[in-house]
Amino acid sequence: MKSLLLATVTAAGLLLAGTAAASEELAKEQKCTTCHHPTEKKKGPSIAQIKVDTKGKSVDAVVAAVKADDAHKRVKASDDDLKKIVAWMMN
Numbered sequence: 001m002k003s004l005l006l007a008t009v010t011a012a013g014l015l016l017a018g019t020a021a022a023s024e025e026l027a028k029e030q031k032c033t034t035c036h037h038p039t040e041k042k043k044g045p046s047i048a049q050i051k052v053d054t055k056g057k058s059v060d061a062v063v064a065a066v067k068a069d070d071a072h073k074r075v076k077a078s079d080d081d082l083k084k085i086v087a088w089m090m091n
């Protein structure tokens with residue numbers, strides 16, 4: 001019983017890690033990472049800074065802010081992809 005529980009927890013952990021890696025790939029593909037470094041300020045705030053700045057906001061609100069921002073006028077990601085990337089950046 002204990003080992004079954006452990007296996008379930010491990011599988012859930014792997015699944016989460018897989019999702020995070022996929023979102024990071026997506027962020028690279030959509031060129032978000034050219035302006036957003038994990039910890040250093042580039043053209044845009046670091047992802048660590050974004051986490052702090054968007055604390056308490058909803059993913060939808062942040063996606064709307066990203067779309068409204070002139071800095072992102074060359075961003076072509078779909079709403080779906082934006083949601084995934086923004087949710088990853090905020091976590």
Ligand code: HEC
Pocket residue numbers: 027030031032033034035036043044045050053054062065066069071072075077082085086089
């Ligand atoms: C050309 C550079 C550039 C690219 C590419 C870029 N960003 Fe940004 N981003 C910025 C800048 C500059 C800001 C800060 C804008 C401001 O504060 O008005 C910003 C801010 C943000 C914020 C913070 C919004 C907030 O309310 O605090 C998020 C989230 C974000 N970007 C997500 C993304 C995502 C997702 C992508 C890829 C789809 C992306 N960015 C691509 C330059 C960029």
